[in-house]
Amino acid sequence: MIAYISGKLEEVYSDRIVVDSNGIGYEILTYDYVIRKLPALHSDIKIITYMEVKEDDIRLFGFLTNQERKLFTQLISVSGVGPKGALAILNELGPDNLCAAIIASDYKAISKANGVGTKTAQKVVLDLKDKLDLEGTIFDQSSVDVFDNDSSSDISDAAQALCELGYSNTDALKAIRKVEGADKMKTEDIIRAALKNL
Numbered sequence: 001m002i003a004y005i006s007g008k009l010e011e012v013y014s015d016r017i018v019v020d021s022n023g024i025g026y027e028i029l030t031y032d033y034v035i036r037k038l039p040a041l042h043s044d045i046k047i048i049t050y051m052e053v054k055e056d057d058i059r060l061f062g063f064l065t066n067q068e069r070k071l072f073t074q075l076i077s078v079s080g081v082g083p084k085g086a087l088a089i090l091n092e093l094g095p096d097n098l099c100a101a102i103i104a105s106d107y108k109a110i111s112k113a114n115g116v117g118t119k120t121a122q123k124v125v126l127d128l129k130d131k132l133d134l135e136g137t138i139f140d141q142s143s144v145d146v147f148d149n150d151s152s153s154d155i156s157d158a159a160q161a162l163c164e165l166g167y168s169n170t171d172a173l174k175a176i177r178k179v180e181g182a183d184k185m186k187t188e189d190i191i192r193a194a195l196k197n198l
Contacts, residue, residue, distance in 0.1 A: 002060065006046045009038060017062065019047060028062035029083075031091035037064060052083060061087070068095050078127045080120050088113040089124070097170065102128050104169035155182055158190035167198060 007021030016029045028047055047062040048069050063069045075086035092113035101109040102125055111121035162172035175197040176182055182190050
């Protein structure tokens with residue numbers, strides 16, 4: 001398997017790039033989130049890759065980080081989500097927002113991805129919520145535990161109140177995560193502090 005490719009960025013299209021590595025041009029399928037962060041043409045580049053081998057086809061998919069590739073492989077492990085759907089979901093949300101949406105069970109955010117329906121989005125949340133690896137994202141395990149702890153009713157109440165104000169589960173969760181010491185604060189104080197992050 002090819003884990004990554006280092007070389008010169010030779011061509012950029014809307015859904016793929018070509019990287020020249022030692023005189024061989026590798027076509028790598030990717031998505032807009034990655035393409036927006038690429039360096040200039042003919043620059044040195046290292047792309048993390050996932051290689052899909054089928055009877056009649058071999059394809060490389062490219063990412064900027066190992067975390068993106070891990071999310072991609074987790075997405076394609078969900079029944080009904082192929083590589084195209086996984087790229088569409090990553091493109092719609094980006095890695096951090098995708099993690100937030102899964103943690104918050106915000107399948108509506110995932111269903112906004114091109115070609116991904118509500119049932120598939122619900123399946124992604126259901127299948128990946130307990131398997132999600134948060135290393136390398138804005139979320140770490142210690143902060144997730146705070147939200148899963150039954151004693152943190154003030155945090156739960158604050159999140160619910162923010163949702164009632166019209167914010168999505170994902171946005172509410174992300175805003176509260178940025179509040180230092182939220183697990184020791186009262187509901188009203190958490191809401192006030194979180195609103196500054198929205």
